[in-house]
Amino acid sequence: MRVLLKLELDCAPDDAWRAIRSPQVFQEVSAPLSTFRSLEVGGFPELWQPGEHPVHMSAGGIFPVGQQVIDVSFPDAPTGVRVMRDSGRGLSGPLALVTHWEHSMAISAAPGGKTLYRDQLIFSAGALTPMLWPLYWAFWQWRGAALRRLAPSWRWGTTRRTSLSL
Template sequence: MLVKVMSVFNCDSEKLFHEVKKSKSLVYIGKPLVKFVQLPKHPLPEVWEDGKYPIKMYILGFIPMGKQWIVISVHNDNKRIRDNGYSNLIKKWDHNIHLTDIGDNKTLYVDTIDINAGILTYFIVLFANVFYRWRQKRWRKLINNKFNYNV
């Protein structure tokens, strides 16, 4: 099933894409709905690069969702990042972030997620709809605070 959430942000698309490529943005943007925990032997890169990264996920910061694989491909030419991730629970979590400069220092930000979790797909899709709206709200806050991750 497909989830698509989009927003227009008051931010230069190049600057926003620079921030989207930081792995610390994943941690910040997910709080407090999802907590992402790096595994000691598999630290996330400071800036996303093509690769496969295991993490642990917790819903609301304390409900364990087990190990999730983040499978990143970065497409600098068209300001897109893809996470073709999965876990034991979710067989397919194909998430694309795509940024488009729409002029006047504004960026169209689109999250598109294709999800397959077997009989749990409907429930995961409901959660994804809430989560990605939350993420875009957090992006707006981060942009308004000039990318200060400590606020």
Template sequence: MQLDLSTYLDCSVEQAIAAVKTTKLLGFVAHPLVRFTPIDPAAWPLRWIEGTYRVGVRILGVLPLGWQAIVISYPTSPDGFCLRDNGHSALVRVWDHTISITPRAGRTRYTDSVRIEAGLVTLPVWLFAQVFYRHRQRRWRLLARRLAQGERLVP
């Protein structure tokens, strides 16, 4: 199943791109719905570099969901910036998430595109993703306002 959500951010394209490249951002935008804990490597790098990161996943910080592979790449895009996480886990065969950041009419457009394949549980996982990505985009808008005011990336 496919999910596509876009929002406009009150920060520059450059600020949004710099933020999305940091691993701290994942914790900020997912909080408090999901907590990711690095497994392999055992600590987060400062910035996402292409490669595979195995993480533990907890809903609301307490309900363990096992592990997930975050598989980072930076595909080229004629319209702007893209970061792709072609992830998977024991439960979800495909969690292919692309973040696009593009200039649109003098504003910064942020888009989450996610393809989910999880067999019989695809629909419930997709419904959770609907809630999760809407929450992420709310958190992104909060962060973008802070960035536009000159605050640090993540408090």
């Protein structure tokens, strides 16, 4: 199944690109519905790097959901488009029910110095897929609203920062 978002963000594409590569922004747009704790030595990196990043997920920061691997890559894209992909997998708990996961986020310029943000999740969990789709769809809407809310604060090249002091 597939979940799609297409948003115009009120920030420069360079700022959006840095934001989507930030584990802190990932945590902020996921909370409070989902919280993530890094299982890497030293915790989350400042910016996602290519490779596998194991995490523990909780629902609402209270109920353990399981462990998963966020498997980051930066595939080639057309000129003017930057893409980050997570091809991770669940390792335990309900997360392990998902047998295919491909989450891609694309950043490109929009008129007026803004950003066109495209987000696609393709996932499969066998017979459970149709039951999970509404949950993922709702979570993606939550993330989209958070991205829109936070985007004006993403000014990495100036003194203005997000609430996370990135």
